[in-house]
Amino acid sequence: MEVRLNKKTKSVLSAVCIALFLIFVYFGDIMISPGSSWKMLITVIEKGSIYALVAASMNLLNGFTGLFSLGQAGFMLIGAYTYAIFTIPADSHDKVYQYFDGGLIKWSIVEILEGKMGVLGHYLGMFIPMIGAGLLVAVIAFLIGIPVLRLKSDYLAIATLGFAEILRAFFQWNTLGPVTNGSNVLRKYTTYNNAVFPVLVSGICIAIIVLLINSTYGRAFRSIRDDEIAAEAMGINLFRHKQTSFIISSFFAGISGALLAMFQTTINATPFNTVMTYEILLIVVIGGIGSITGSIIGAFLFTAASEWWLRGLDAGRWLGISASFMRPGFRKVVFAVLIMLIVLFYSRGIMGDREFSWDGFLTWCRNLPANIKAWPEKHKAKSAARKEARAAKAAAKAKAKQAKADSEARKASGEALFTPLPVADHVVVFDKEGK
Amino acid sequence: MDERKTVLKLSDITMQFGGVVAVDNLNLEVHKNEIVGLIGPNGAGKTTAFNCITGVYEPTNGSIEINGNVVIENHPQGKMKDTYKGRNQGKYTNTLTMLPDKVTKLGVARTFQNIRLFKGMTVLENVMVAMHMNQSESVFGATFRSRKARTEEHSMREEALKLLKKVDLYENRDDLSTSLPYGKQRHLEIARALATHPSILLLDEPAAGMNPQESDDLMNFIGRIRDEFDLSILMIEHHMQVIMGICEHIYVLNYGGQIADGTPEEIQSNPAVIEAYLGGDE
Helix, strand or coil, X not given: CCCCCCHHHHHHHHHHHHHXXXXXXXXXXXXXXXXXXXXXXXXXXXXXXXXXXXXXXXXXXXXXXXXXXXXXXXXXHHHHHHHHHHXXXXXXXXXXXXXXXXXXXXXXXXXXXXXXXXXXXXXXXXXXXXXXXXXXXXXXXXXXXXXXXXXXXXXXXXXXXXXXXXXXXXXXXXXXHHHHCCCCCEECCCCCCCCHHHHHHHHHHHHHHHHXXXXXXXXXXXXXXXXXXXXXXXXXXXXXXXXXHHHHHHHHHHHHHHHHHHHHCEECCCCCCHHHHHHHHHHHHHHCCCCHHHHHHHHHHHHHHHHHHCHHHHHCXXXXXXXXXXXXXXXXXXXXXXXXXXXXXXXXXXXXXXXXXXXHHHHHHHXXXXXXXXXXXXXXXXXXXXXXXXXXXXXXXXXXXXXXXHHHHHHHHCCCCCCCCCCCCCCCCCCCCCC | CCCCCEEEXXXXXXXXXXXXXXXXXXXXXXXXXXXXXEECCCCCCHHHHHHHHCCCCCCCEEEEEECCEEEEEECCCCCHHHHCCCCCCCCXXXXXXXXXXXHHHCCEEECXXXXXXXXXXXXXXXXXXXXXXXXXXXXXXXXXXXXXXXXXXXXXXXXXXXXXXXXXXXXXXXXXXXXXXXXXXXXXXXXXXXXXXXXXXXXXXXXXXXXXXXXXXXXXXXXXXXXXXXXXXXXXXXXXXXXXXXXXXXXXXXXXXXXXXXXXXXXXXXXXXXHHHHXXXX
């Protein structure tokens, strides 16, 4: 059974779902009291949407252009710092930059614009540094890309990882203290006041990534992923297209870094390390390399698991079980085991390289009861087949054993092991000269 | 000699990898609307010659002209100066290199010996990728679906569909490229090369792995596209039936060196060719 909806119904459905979700997030954030355990849901949606954006940007690179890059955390770091540095209110500078005489930049874009345009200026003041963060990251990606993108596969991963680590060390450098506050935290910068903000910004950015993937450039990226040599022979300039993909991916990583800064309210360069890159890679792999839908689902699942469902593993009590080995850090062990299991048995991830579509979703929903009903039968058939295979294997083994015993017996009795080939009655000899 | 215009000319092309001379002093000409064959035993350097023409390799010595302009030229440099084993050292002094995508833009399209289709894409998308280089919209315009991007996308799709109809793949347009049967994958690869609007088509063993019936179809197909798309074709092939059937001129390579060239009849009776293929008298 297949469901097919017309285009208009689909867009109406999508619009309604998105609107309902945004309304839910907006009022959820206002209404749910901070003490309630449901507040966690809103937190997961906030952080999940930020991770969804960075995972989608990483997927654009790894899953759609075939560039195995591990620099995402480094780019997020630049984005987060750029946003924070330009939005710390003027009178907080002395407190934040207490070791660096109040820092070098003594103004905040948000305050300047708010003073001129009111509420509109406030949001404009948040957007400008956010976009600026993205653009700065894009410029840095352009510079890094010139040497690095000539490398292939694993070497590219090593080089980008190295650059990300260098960036982290650079931002903690004491000499840059008046700007980056050295190894101290940046805080008191302007943040959003409702969870709907990161959801909306991430949503728009992901939509742009999807539009790019479905354009002619997206097709060119995918051709590079599938076969570089053939893509080049089709007139696609490899370096320019890789560079474009790298810059765009980094731009969105920068935006998500700015959003993460807002979410955390304080930032420091330390957590933007390889572990963070691997978390993002984990999301991409769980969701499916080459599927934006997968990255979104993976991001929310990962965030929910690490922030909410598996919290108990670190605290010593989870689902009513308490054990002495559930100490801080045990959650990471569970994640490590999970990724091993996924890579071994489910390497295509949740979505593989498919994307969400209303037709596919509704067909799946409609067939779900039938599939569940058919499941025991399928299981039975499978186990029967397995039993049969086992029996056949045993039979073959017994036969081989028998054959071996026979040959041994024959050898012992002195019988010839091989029957000689039949000799031809007459032999024709071909002469080279043909005589 | 041939009165038609020369579209592709290789002069003294030598390709040396370390101490191995893969292509040794190859001189080759393809005239307009001609089908030229390049044959030779395994390891004779045929595919290497293709890779030199398409810019995958930089030849060690020699020059390549496309449509009358020298686009690739090189001479032994650096360490190669001392280790160079080929001829004509010192004849060329320029260094002109070109990346494969630039060569394709000049109108030289190719197919591959082992099929290289874009696996994760449909038949239609495979062809549309080849048209990407002819569109002029920027990445921003394409992402935000500007009017220009939409018209270009539309015309690309129309043209790709038209092309697929011509090569009998219209019914398979939404199938994954790898799900096609082998013969159709070959056709798709040729269609994809045609989508770049080439004037010269390089075919690397198009009949590999085909049965006699399929090779016959392929011969007709190649002849047909030559007329329909106004092409000059240079092809590597092992099926003698195909080569002798459609080529007007044949070049024979052995151990990198050029041992003969001429019409199919001349080649068939050339003792050097027979020796290369069947082994000489002891």
